[in-house]
Amino acid sequence: MSVYGAQSTSDHLLELKNLTTRFYTEDGVVHAVSGVSYALEEGDTLGVVGESGCGKSVHALSVMRLIPIPPGKIEEGEVFFRGRDLLKLSDDEMRHVRGAQIAMVFQDPMTSLNPVLTVGFQIMEALKLHQGMSDEEARDRAGELLAMVGIPEAAQRLDDYPHQFSGGMRQRAMIAMALSCNPAILIADEPTTSLDVTIQAQIVELVKRLRDKLGMAIIWITHDLGVIAGLAQKVNVMYAGRIVERGTVKEIYGNPHHPYTVGLLGSLPHPNLDRDAKLFSIRGEPPDLVGISKGCPFAPRCDYAVERCLHETPPLEIAETEHLVACWEQERVERPQ
């Protein structure tokens, strides 16, 4: 695989090494993603959770090379997809990866579909571009895809415009479009956040079914810890542009080590919690990512912070098998139950 001239390489489907993305704004340098490293295997489902501004979307956009440059800049790091560093590809080579091998679904299906083009046209576009299909072939395939994502009378609905679709149907159409070229990885960036809970359940069920059928790997980005619990095998918890904890879904929910993960899970109302019991709340606010901060980004809100946390950033280290934590004081953190 070294034909692409990369010095280092990777055996994983996708591997991020020390990915660092910054935005140079008028207010200063925003450290959106700082040294994110992880690997994804074929067919895996990875959940990426965190609150707004934690870098979960920016890290995905960096992988897809969709960061607006300027003001953004991918400062450091490597993104290996099947051994090739995506950050070293030419724009033209990247176009053959994007959409064809790694596809993305965005949060708001109304703004990510073009309102003046029919849904069918937009699905056919990718098929013609990446798979060299004729108009007729592409139209047939687009109809099949819409049927696959559960849109009734799919062949007729190809001529509809996005505004004629409901929110849930638009997200289904986006998924159909993303899956049109059988990508190896589907990146879903808060795909159900703007949808109602019964429609969210439909979409999650659909994605699970398609994953089992098509075997693609999924990176599911969300702030909703509930969705991930039933969908992912592994979870990355992000805070202030860094991964603070990574592990299997059962480890993260059943045995969280990082004070932020513990706090986040504690702030959710659990079905067994008494009404009179208070929710655990993490004090303070998520940090401003402008300017360089020393030490652990969570230290100002952390009950366990010691002197060292204010000066040295903790690395993401193995706590237990397949469970990584970035915390100096993880031994002292009280875990639930």
Next chain:
Amino acid sequence: MTAQREVILQVENLKKYFPIRRGVFQRHVGDVKAVDGVSFDVYRGETLGLVGESGCGKTTTGRTIIRLYEPTDGHVHFEGADLAATSGSNLRQMRRKMQMIFQDPYASLSPRMSVLGIVGEPLEVHRVASGKERKDRVAELLELVGLDPAFMNRYPHEFSGGQRQRIGLARSLALNPDLIICDEPISALDVSIQAQVVNLLEELQAKLGLTYMFIAHDLSMVRHISNRVAVMYLGKIVELTDRDALYSNPLHPYTQALLSAVPVPDPFIEEKRQRIILEGDLPSPANPPQGCNFNTRCPVAIDTCFEMEPEFIEVASGHSCACHLVKPKGPLVD
């Protein structure tokens, strides 16, 4: 919490239709039946949760109660007087006792007013306090919601979402209201901040004896904060009961599906769960289906459901439901 059982707010067959007008002459061609005959009571000191998906009319219900919208039909009795028939200065007097906090903390505060101006405005409008007295009261209110009174002269853009929601809450508390209608007060906030605001709402309720109507689409948070919960679908209440009864024994097929769609943040539970997945989308409230509203998506609908609208009846003590398939059982409280 509901031991006294004094009814503070009684909503009776409340309707709010928005007219659809078409053509050059703006002919009235139909109505969006946003709220189509809802009735419920709110007891003093309790929190009534009002849940449903977008477009079900929960926000319109809240806004019509407080008369931000003129009701099309129905009555709203608040502390004995009919709000729907009140107007002018009487209405203004009643509004002092009833306040609202809104969903979007970015849109609901005027960017040109300082915190002092925003929180102090109701005090001036209702001629309760002015000058130094007003300033002192604002400082007191800010402390009550956990903000530093020194921030009084700052503007909304200098605050985060959670802090803005606290400012909105301070403003709603300015006139010592009895009832606060909370319209999705936490859905625009981050998870760790949501818990802060919910804890604050609960503290204030205990301290000031407030009654809340808590409108939300997040069922797990509603379960945490409410004493009783009403579930809305397409402009109607389909089920209303104590929160424990609702979550442990939901009767209406829509409530059952809604609860089963909520993801639980626990992979061990999620692994074993069987979901009821509803087909299709919410029908348009401009053209609701014949018979039961829910018949287009209901997994158990029978012929009657397409012919007759089900009545909203008490099927067990304190448990009301609108479904043909749910029959009253046990001793009924008349």
